[in-house]
Amino acid sequence: MTLSTPSNASRPAAQVAGRGRPPRSAWLERQARWVFPAPAAITLLVLVVFPILYTVWMSFHSWTGQIQTPPQAIGLANYTQALLHDTRMWHAIWRMLIFGGLGIAFQTILGVGMALLFHREFPGKSVVRTIAILPMVTTPVVIALTWTLILNPTQGAIPYIFFKLGLPQVLWLADPKIVLLTLILVDTWEWTPLIMWITLAGLSALPNEPLEAARIDGASSWQIFWQIILPLLRPAIMVAVLLRGIDAIKTFDIIYAMTQGGPGNASETMNIYVFQQAFNYQQIGYASALLVIFFIIVLLLALVLIRLRRAPSWQP
């Protein structure tokens, strides 16, 4: 399971053991790399393995939930149907990628910006920071419904303000060309604080020495930011991007509550489509195949992001 690079950890462990500690403790010391992750690994195995096996098995079957007839094995039929004939799925995948990609781009830029802004000392800092994280704290469906109300073309505040200012009417949620962007904006509003929060924590943990050294060398704040702070923050930011990215393409609540994937199918992402197949059409087998496809896509994207996280960073 572990890709153990021979690290310097094993050497001191042996030394410690050699110093005549009780053997049990020495054994524990040697096995530390297994002991530390074991509880987490076991918990997740219990929770995750059965669902994965169930979903993969079901994806080769056709079933609507019949009690008397067990799922019918149909080989790869679900996959060929989905990959070769289901244009609705491909559109949903495409929308999911746009939603995730644009959303992440907006959120990262804004989130890191806010973190840098809110990291410095100023009066009322803690209040301002708390206000800034409010969107992420609020229950998603409430966010969705409140924005729906605010954007409502016949009674909403924003369309009214547009009207008063003489701006053209924008059908935020009803125009098939705009609806996805509107949802991305709501998602950005909701989740930028997550990136901000993780980045802020990263900033607090930054070592002072390189910054001091750079300042003494007379570097401008711009240079310090690009050449020292950002590279040092890179792992924390990439984790934030990774976690948020996975969530963004899986976004369900706000899309379902605001548009249910509509108008038409204009904002139907993969997660919404899978939900329809599973719970509205009750095609449990087909929905499972879609879930496997969905899972593979997210996994591939996550791997790319992890690669990026480990890319060589700035070295002094």
Add this chain to the structure above:
Amino acid sequence: MTHRVDRASILSNRISRRALIRGSAAGAALFTAALAGTDVGAQTPAASPAAGNFDWMKYKGTKIRVMVPINPTNDVLKAHFDEFKSKTGMDIQYDELPENNERQKLTVEFTGGNSTVDVFYTSFFQEKRLFAKNAWYDDLTPYLNDPSMTAPDFAWDDFFAGAKNAGTVDGKLVGVPTNMDTNITYYRKDLFDQAGMKPPATMDELEAAAKHFHNPPQMYGFVARGQKNSNATQIDPYLRNFGGGYFDKDGKPDVDSAGDIKAVEFYADLLRKYGPPGVTNFSWPEASALMQQGRVALYTDGAGFAGPFEDPKKSKVVGKMGYGIFPAGPAGNFPPIFANGLAIYSQSKHKEAAWYFVQWATSKSILLATLKSGTSVGRTSAWDTPNVEQGSPLPKEWFDSTLQMLKIGVPGLPDVVNVAEARDIISVGVIDVINGQDATKVMQGVQQQFAALVAKEQGS
């Protein structure tokens, strides 16, 4: 697909019913008597009521689990739970969730197995073929026919034939109907009176009135649902009234007939010309809200959505509302019937006790209370109650129009297994037309997808 009720039979059935009504003194009691004669549902209990020794307390101490979506019908039920508990000595575990989540929970529990659900609420028009195919429903006919199991005053014959049919699949009774919705026209009585106009009885009058009152953004002429999936139940009567429908005479899928195209064009035109902006995202909450704010003159939707208009805490149009019939089209008037009810889970461990709950929940007194609260029901005795509108927030006009629609109503939505997917297919077509695409082309595409869906179901 032998199970599909084809249009011809619905039509002939309807005409004969109408003839009967016309021939009679048009009394509600006679109408229902005539309907009872056309019963094709489960059999009537053979034995006389006195023969059984029915005892409400038979399952005293049993706790049953009831799973329902939150809606006005079930709220009435919930309000009477104490009555049930003292009458039967049973206890209820009541799981109520919003509609979408209830459906999700039900699916998970039933497909996962091991569910402890005994009684659940089901939308016959939406899922009865699918659930029957899945063998999720218990057959209720044996209980109904057993005088020791069914209270003498339950009176199955009191239900409309349409209601009994709705709860029946392939000759088995799978659920007892609670609420039966149909479509009516909501209109602003005060404005119509001022203008000296009558509520629209035909599609032409509907369009003329919508045009007359349209004065945006203060007042829109007309509103109806435009949202995906949701609009399918609303375009439904338009399709038939313009001579269309889902199947042709031979039972073959046909949603691109001249009538269908005309109907979708009409509906889309009405919404585009006289409707509010952004209507393709409107389901009933948005449409109802507009009506409550007094910003729309006409609205066609289910009769069951009337309640909030007469609630002074939410509505600015209390007392100003009119409740008319759904307008007739060139081909006649075929309002839809959407029946829902209570069913027993086939794997329940307390089926008999569950049946006690179901028959209590669909008894005369509960369904009368349901009707008075503003939800249309399928029991004759409820509708026949003298001055039924007394103690109800809704005026007599609502009761009259709704009953009139129920009388001539036909089952709404196509009678297929996967109604949800059919709804999505049709509703997306409607949206495309509202967004300005050519109706003929769009409906041809809809026809292709719909035919493929039906073919897939017949193939499996």
Add this chain to the structure above:
Amino acid sequence: MATMTRRRVLRRSLLTLAFAIMLLPTLAFFYWLVLISLRSDLINSMYPPEFLPHGLTLDNYRTVIAQNSLIKDGFNSLVIAVGATVFGLLIGAPAAFSIARWRQQRFALGILVARIIPAVSYLIPWFVLFSRAHLIDTYTALILTNLVVCLPLITWILISFFEDLPPELIESARLDGCTVYGAFLRIALPLARPGMIAASIISLIFAWNNFLFPVVLSGSRTSTLPLAAFKLLNFASFSWGQLAATAVLITLPIVIISLVVQRYLVSGLTVGSIK
């Protein structure tokens, strides 16, 4: 000297402007939400919209509190969110430490997989598992399932904090006779404090707002606050005012927790500067 001041003024006003732009949508949104919660639905649905606070009332809050078991649901939510977060930290922090120290990249990915799996695919299998184990409608089931959300968050956030720790610190501790376990507890954990705080806040929020799992796995005993909010979204009692009031009540505890925890973040800062 004068240019310095002018630059400083310019800088300050730019900063203020940036603040305003960042915070304006949020302030407007919550102003609107609170306003809706304090007004009758008649006013809430007026056109043109009423932007100023007129006719305020606490009716919505009263109705919502009287009609629902918000206190019980709130307690359930708290137990589940705190339980999942504490449990997540207990098993996630050592895992993160191990991944950072011994570069267990595959294990890191394995943990992430739990988060990558679309939530829908968990529902039926979990129902099967937990109903067989008679754990439906128990805290155990809800805390455990929330770990699928919380544990990957906690672990991944902490990995980068442990990675940032200078290895010499651990080594020197161990030369002083500490075991790996001792070094983890006494050196690594305190130094990763900002990360722990960020991770626990984020984990709390996700567990608090999780809605999908309770729909399937909870019942009347363990029903949570978001479920209560959802129950308002129905025809019979649909009310903007009550929905907003519930939203405010749900959000409030998390805001308070965030404020309290932030104070710790400041002390985390000082710990960081000691090194």
